[in-house]
Amino acid sequence: MIKHLLSAADLDAQHATLVLDTAAELANLSSREVKKLPTLRGRTVVNLFYEDSTRTRISFEAAAKRLSADVINFSAKGSSVSKGESLKDTALTLQAMGADAVVVRHPASGAPHRLAQWVDGSVVNAGDGTHEHPTQALLDAYTMRSRLGRLAGLHVAIVGDVLHSRVARSNVLLLTTLGAKVTVVGPPTLIPVDVGPALSPDLRVSYDLDAVLPDVDVVMMLRVQRERMNDSYFPSTREYARRYGLDAARMRRLPEHAIVMHPGPMVRGMEITPEVADSARSTIVEQVANGVSVRMAVLYLLLGGK
Amino acid sequence: MSSTFLVKGVSVLGAEPTDLLIRDGVVAEVGGDARGAQVVDAAGLVALPGLVDLHTHLREPGREDAETVESGSRAAALGGYTAVCAMANTSPVADTAGVVEQVWRLGREAGLVDVQPIGAVTVGLAGQHLAELGAMATSAAKVRIFSDDGHCVSDARLMRRALEYVKAFDGVIAQHAEEPRLTEGAQMHEGEVSARLGLTGWPAVAEEAIIARDALLAGHVGARLHVCHVSTAGSVDVIRQAKAAGVRVTAEVTPHHLLLTDERATSYDPVFKVNPPLRTKTDVAALRSALAEGLIDIVATDHAPHAVEDKECEWAYARPGMIGLETALSIVLDVLGPDWELIAERMSRTPARIAGLTEHGRTPAPGEPATFTLFDPAARWEVDPTGSASRSRNTPYAGMTLPGRIVATFLRGEPTVLDGKAVK
Structure with a gap:
C-alpha cells in the first residue's frame, strides 16, 4: 500500500478497489452492537484541521476510534497556530509526539504535500484548498458502487463550480482510474482552463446540463458559493440556479436508475432544490455513513493493515 | 594604490589565447612592462566583459535578513557581474533621492560591483502618484531606470505620463507587465498544471495585454520602454510587432524562465x-529563440x-522569487551554447547600454577599463544552496549540475573574485 494519501491519483485501480473492498468489510461492523476493532490499538492519529469542517473531522475521528487508535484533535483555532506557528513547526511538534498518521484539512492547496516532507508518519489529505479531497472521492465511489453495483462504464456528471472544487478534482481522477466516464458540467467561467489534459484525457466538458442528464447514471452536484457572483463567475444566483441547478423538472430528465449525489454542505435553492435533495434518488445521507467506513479502510491500509 | 595583474593565456571572447596586463584600472598596451605584476594563470579561461544585471533585488534597506547590498554584491561578483541595478521595492521604497543615494553609497562602500539604483515610478509603488523622478535622476545615484517592479504600473494614464516625463533625462520605464x-x-x-494542482492561475494574457498597451503608449509618446522578465511566447510575438513598428522597446528574460x-x-x-x-x-522554447535572435535583448x-x-x-x-546571480552565466551557457559574442551582447553590452553604464559592457582590450570576468567553460559544478554568498538560500537549481564557473572578476583593475572566491 502507499504511504500517504495526498491525491486520488496516488491510487491505481488495484489499490482503489482494495480500499473500497476493505470499506465494505468494515461497514458490516457498524451494524454490530460493539462497533470497535482492536486493529490500531496503540497507534496515534492526529486530526490537524486548519479549516472548520465538523463533518469531515467527526468522520475521521469516528473511523480512527472504531479501529481503537488514539485520536488527537488539533484545531488551528485556539492553538499555537493562531499565534503564527508555521506549518513546519507544527509538523515537527506532531512528529515529536509520535503521530502515526496525520489527517490534515488546510485552506492552501498542497499543504499536505509539504507536511508529508516534514513528518515520518502517514499523511491523509482531508481537503486542501481548491486541490483535492481524496477520501470524499473514495466514499462517493463506494456509494455509487453500492447503489449501482459497479463503477466501470458508469457515466458520472459532476456539476457546478469545478474550478474551486477539491471534490471534483479527486472524483475525476478516481472515477477515471476505475473505468467510469466523467463529464464536468458548469458555466465556462467555473471550469478550469485545460481541465481535460490536466486531469484525464477522457474527461468530457459540457456547458449544457439539460443535454447531459438523459445520458448519466450519476449526477453529482457541487456546492456553489454565492460569493462567486461578486467575482463575475456568473451574473446572479437566480440565473445560476436556472441554468445549472438541479430541480424536480431536471431530475425527471434522468434515466430511471440514476442517482443524485452531493458532497455537502448543500446550498438548497442554489445548486439543488429541497425536493431533489430529499428524493429517493438522493444518496446524500448514505454518503455520510459510507464516509466512516471508507476512512476506516484508508487508515487501516495506510497504517500497515494487510 | 592600484595593483598590477598579468592575466596569462586568456581567450578573450573565444579568440586565440593572449595575455592581458592590468594596470591603473585599465588594460595596458600590448608589450607593457609586466614586472612586479601578480600573475593570473588563465589558460583555458574565457574573458568576458563584466556582466551587467538590469534586475537585482538587494533588499536593503528593510529586509537585511534576506540580503544586504554587500552580500548581494558579493554574490554578483561571484557570478561574473561588475554592475547590478538594484530594484526599488525596498522598505522604505526607493522613491526619493534620499533612498536611492543610500543604496548607491552602500554599493560604493561594499565595492564589489557598481550598484546602480533603480527608482520607483510611483510613490510607495502604490501606482497613484509619480515619484520625484527628476530628483532621483539628478541625485548622486544618477538614476536612469525607473520601475515599480513587483507591481505593474497598471493605470494607463499614469504609465503614459511616466514614459513621457523621463524623456527629459533620457530615462526608461522598466515595466513589470x-x-x-x-x-x-x-x-x-x-x-494544465494549475488545473491539476488547484492553484489559482496567472494567465499569460495578463502579461501580454500590458506589453501590447505599453508598446503602443511608448510609440505614441516616442519614449523608451523596457519590459521586465518576459515569460510567454505571446509576449515575444507582441514585442516582435512593436519592434517592427519602430517602438523603442527593449526586453529582458530571466535564466529561470x-x-x-x-x-x-x-x-x-x-x-x-x-x-x-x-x-x-x-x-521556454519561444524565449530561447527570441533571446538568440535578439527580439529579447x-x-x-x-x-x-x-x-x-x-x-x-x-x-x-x-513569497515569489528566486536567487540567481551566481547561476545566471552557467544557465545562459547551457541555453545559448559557447557563443561568447552573443553572451557578451546579451549579458553585458546591451544591459550596460540600456542602463547608461558607459564604463561597463566593454571588451577587455588595450586602453579599455579592466572590468571583466574570467570564466572556465569546461568546469562543472553542483549547486549547493548553502554555498551561496547570498544571505538567502532560495535557489531553484539545488542539486543540479551546471556547466561553467567564474574564476575571477575584475572591476576597474581590482579583483573582486580570484580563484573562484570573493576577495572581500
Missing part, C-alpha cells in the same frame, strides 16, 4: 514560486532573495 485584475490571487501559470517550466510546481515547493510564474515548454536575473520562513511554508503563503 501584469494586469492586476487578471492575476488576483494568482499562484502559478494558468494551464529559460530553463524551468510550471511542472516544477507539482512538488508544491515554493522555491519554484516566482512572479511572473514559470511557464510551459512552448514558452538581454538576460536579467531578477535575483530575489527571501528569508527561509518566507519559503519553507505552504505554496500560497510563500
Whole structure:
C-alpha cells in the first residue's frame, strides 16, 4: 500500500478497489452492537484541521476510534497556530509526539504535500484548498458502487463550480482510474482552463446540463458559493440556479436508475432544490455513513493493515 | 594604490589565447612592462566583459535578513557581474533621492560591483502618484531606470505620463507587465498544471495585454520602454510587432524562465514560486529563440532573495522569487551554447547600454577599463544552496549540475573574485 494519501491519483485501480473492498468489510461492523476493532490499538492519529469542517473531522475521528487508535484533535483555532506557528513547526511538534498518521484539512492547496516532507508518519489529505479531497472521492465511489453495483462504464456528471472544487478534482481522477466516464458540467467561467489534459484525457466538458442528464447514471452536484457572483463567475444566483441547478423538472430528465449525489454542505435553492435533495434518488445521507467506513479502510491500509 | 595583474593565456571572447596586463584600472598596451605584476594563470579561461544585471533585488534597506547590498554584491561578483541595478521595492521604497543615494553609497562602500539604483515610478509603488523622478535622476545615484517592479504600473494614464516625463533625462520605464485584475490571487501559470494542482492561475494574457498597451503608449509618446522578465511566447510575438513598428522597446528574460517550466510546481515547493510564474515548454522554447535572435535583448536575473520562513511554508503563503546571480552565466551557457559574442551582447553590452553604464559592457582590450570576468567553460559544478554568498538560500537549481564557473572578476583593475572566491 502507499504511504500517504495526498491525491486520488496516488491510487491505481488495484489499490482503489482494495480500499473500497476493505470499506465494505468494515461497514458490516457498524451494524454490530460493539462497533470497535482492536486493529490500531496503540497507534496515534492526529486530526490537524486548519479549516472548520465538523463533518469531515467527526468522520475521521469516528473511523480512527472504531479501529481503537488514539485520536488527537488539533484545531488551528485556539492553538499555537493562531499565534503564527508555521506549518513546519507544527509538523515537527506532531512528529515529536509520535503521530502515526496525520489527517490534515488546510485552506492552501498542497499543504499536505509539504507536511508529508516534514513528518515520518502517514499523511491523509482531508481537503486542501481548491486541490483535492481524496477520501470524499473514495466514499462517493463506494456509494455509487453500492447503489449501482459497479463503477466501470458508469457515466458520472459532476456539476457546478469545478474550478474551486477539491471534490471534483479527486472524483475525476478516481472515477477515471476505475473505468467510469466523467463529464464536468458548469458555466465556462467555473471550469478550469485545460481541465481535460490536466486531469484525464477522457474527461468530457459540457456547458449544457439539460443535454447531459438523459445520458448519466450519476449526477453529482457541487456546492456553489454565492460569493462567486461578486467575482463575475456568473451574473446572479437566480440565473445560476436556472441554468445549472438541479430541480424536480431536471431530475425527471434522468434515466430511471440514476442517482443524485452531493458532497455537502448543500446550498438548497442554489445548486439543488429541497425536493431533489430529499428524493429517493438522493444518496446524500448514505454518503455520510459510507464516509466512516471508507476512512476506516484508508487508515487501516495506510497504517500497515494487510 | 592600484595593483598590477598579468592575466596569462586568456581567450578573450573565444579568440586565440593572449595575455592581458592590468594596470591603473585599465588594460595596458600590448608589450607593457609586466614586472612586479601578480600573475593570473588563465589558460583555458574565457574573458568576458563584466556582466551587467538590469534586475537585482538587494533588499536593503528593510529586509537585511534576506540580503544586504554587500552580500548581494558579493554574490554578483561571484557570478561574473561588475554592475547590478538594484530594484526599488525596498522598505522604505526607493522613491526619493534620499533612498536611492543610500543604496548607491552602500554599493560604493561594499565595492564589489557598481550598484546602480533603480527608482520607483510611483510613490510607495502604490501606482497613484509619480515619484520625484527628476530628483532621483539628478541625485548622486544618477538614476536612469525607473520601475515599480513587483507591481505593474497598471493605470494607463499614469504609465503614459511616466514614459513621457523621463524623456527629459533620457530615462526608461522598466515595466513589470501584469494586469492586476487578471492575476488576483494568482499562484502559478494558468494551464494544465494549475488545473491539476488547484492553484489559482496567472494567465499569460495578463502579461501580454500590458506589453501590447505599453508598446503602443511608448510609440505614441516616442519614449523608451523596457519590459521586465518576459515569460510567454505571446509576449515575444507582441514585442516582435512593436519592434517592427519602430517602438523603442527593449526586453529582458530571466535564466529561470529559460530553463524551468510550471511542472516544477507539482512538488508544491515554493522555491519554484516566482512572479511572473514559470511557464510551459512552448514558452521556454519561444524565449530561447527570441533571446538568440535578439527580439529579447538581454538576460536579467531578477535575483530575489527571501528569508527561509518566507519559503519553507505552504505554496500560497510563500513569497515569489528566486536567487540567481551566481547561476545566471552557467544557465545562459547551457541555453545559448559557447557563443561568447552573443553572451557578451546579451549579458553585458546591451544591459550596460540600456542602463547608461558607459564604463561597463566593454571588451577587455588595450586602453579599455579592466572590468571583466574570467570564466572556465569546461568546469562543472553542483549547486549547493548553502554555498551561496547570498544571505538567502532560495535557489531553484539545488542539486543540479551546471556547466561553467567564474574564476575571477575584475572591476576597474581590482579583483573582486580570484580563484573562484570573493576577495572581500
